[in-house]
Amino acid sequence: MSGPHDRFIRYVLEHAERAAALLRTLLPPGFTARVEWSTLRSQPTALVDTAIRETRSDLIFSVRLRGSSRQAFILLEHQSHVEGRMAARMRQYVSRLLDRWEQQHRHSRHPPLILPVVLYHGPRGPWTAPLRVEELLDVPLGEARREGWLKHLLRLEYVLYDLMTHSEQELKTLACPPLVRLALVLLRLASTRELNGRLTQQVDLFREVYSSPQGERELGAVIHYLRERGTKVTGKVTRQVLGCLMREQRVEALMWTEGQRLRAEGRRRGRAEGLAEGRAVSLLRLLASRGVRVDDESRQRILGCTDLTTLDLWFERALRAKSLSDVLGGPITRRPRHTEPAGAARKKTPAKSKRVGSQARAASEGTDADGRTATPGRGPRRGTG
Numbered sequence: 001m002s003g004p005h006d007r008f009i010r011y012v013l014e015h016a017e018r019a020a021a022l023l024r025t026l027l028p029p030g031f032t033a034r035v036e037w038s039t040l041r042s043q044p045t046a047l048v049d050t051a052i053r054e055t056r057s058d059l060i061f062s063v064r065l066r067g068s069s070r071q072a073f074i075l076l077e078h079q080s081h082v083e084g085r086m087a088a089r090m091r092q093y094v095s096r097l098l099d100r101w102e103q104q105h106r107h108s109r110h111p112p113l114i115l116p117v118v119l120y121h122g123p124r125g126p127w128t129a130p131l132r133v134e135e136l137l138d139v140p141l142g143e144a145r146r147e148g149w150l151k152h153l154l155r156l157e158y159v160l161y162d163l164m165t166h167s168e169q170e171l172k173t174l175a176c177p178p179l180v181r182l183a184l185v186l187l188r189l190a191s192t193r194e195l196n197g198r199l200t201q202q203v204d205l206f207r208e209v210y211s212s213p214q215g216e217r218e219l220g221a222v223i224h225y226l227r228e229r230g231t232k233v234t235g236k237v238t239r240q241v242l243g244c245l246m247r248e249q250r251v252e253a254l255m256w257t258e259g260q261r262l263r264a265e266g267r268r269r270g271r272a273e274g275l276a277e278g279r280a281v282s283l284l285r286l287l288a289s290r291g292v293r294v295d296d297e298s299r300q301r302i303l304g305c306t307d308l309t310t311l312d313l314w315f316e317r318a319l320r321a322k323s324l325s326d327v328l329g330g331p332i333t334r335r336p337r338h339t340e341p342a343g344a345a346r347k348k349t350p351a352k353s354k355r356v357g358s359q360a361r362a363a364s365e366g367t368d369a370d371g372r373t374a375t376p377g378r379g380p381r382r383g384t385g
Contacts, residue, residue: 004228005187006058009078009119011221012183013059016040021176023061023074026117026161035072039064043073044277044303060097062300065113071296072113073097079120079127080190087133090116090158104299116158123190126164132157163188168198178208179218186222192231199226199237203244210245216254223254277303279311286318287327298324 013019020037043060059076075093083089094114101112120127130136133156144150163171163184171184182205189195210219219242226238235255242251280303287294294302305311317327 003080004225005080005121006078007228008183008221008225009187010059012179013076014042016042018177018180019061022180023076023117025174025176026076026119027074027115027159031115034065036064036066041300041304043300044280062112070110070112072115075114075116077116077118079118079122081122082120082124082127082129084129085136086118086129087131087136087156087158090118091133091154091156094156104294105296116156118158118160119163120160121163121187121190127160127162131160164190168201172205178205178212179222181205182209182222186225192229192234195226195230196233196237199234200241203241206241207245220254227255276306276308276311279308279315280305283311283315283318286315287321287324290318290321292318292321292324292327294324298328301328 013022019042020040023040024032024037040061040063043062058078061074061076063072063074064070065072075090075097077086077090077093079086094116097114098111118127134141134150134153137153139153141150144153166188168185168188171188172181174181174184176184182202185202185205186195189198206219206222209215209222212218223238223242226234230238239251239255242254246254283302284294284299302311302314314327321327
């Protein structure tokens, strides 16, 4: 993910409550009723494998189904343009995720449910690509269905949520937190001209975001997105909208300092998360090579850990571990800085006392501390070397 739309969506969905609210909107009602939404977790793409990271699957979420321990994955792909072979691409994601899961859970009899979802908005109108893999096969689907062989072909249909087929008013009234609703409305305003023309009509949504518990921070993210995506005109219109919510000095502070802070924070977090994800993957590979079984909960704990010191310690333990408890079971202790041992400090004290004593004896005997003759009235003679 690299564009302003992608970064904004990732920010909006990094909070579990916001992600759950949006997914309940996107997914079929029958499925959402079966999900225990309190178990929703965002998963790093390393949960799948390097191949999927290279093909840029956007977001992966895991959930548990009600009344069971069975897991489900939701693959959310964001698109700002129509991709004709999206069905084949989503089939690839699902297949690789399932292969990876089976490698890690060889003794499980219940594979996870996997739902691929596409969230779309675009300047050229509604989504037009096929939703089903079989539509890409160039076969007479009607005849295949009548003749009874369609069911034997590779089949998959992804869930599509097309913002361009929903009105602005519909999006504003969704049962979602204010930031999610505002984000969807802004994404739907696909062209810069449309964005600049309609932004002042979103004052009420901006006010809702600003009034929420993390309102100023969330509003800062919206401003940063608009700055990245828009033009100078967008900046002027954004100031007009903010002027309806706060004083001019506060508007300027948000327009500049918040944007700078978010850029710096994004760079720091991106570097730290990348390092942590790489070390977590290396740790899991090491455990697999040593034949140490890792249960699903522990795997998620490892992949979700962002503390590099902890990951390094686990890796060192894994080099000698015979079981998972040898790796994760002990306390996490920080390596102390190198300091002078207390015993060494005590040993210096007698040496210092001995030196002082030798100087006192030398003064009484007319010699210096090294045994050289001292000149009366001038103190100890200094060496010439």
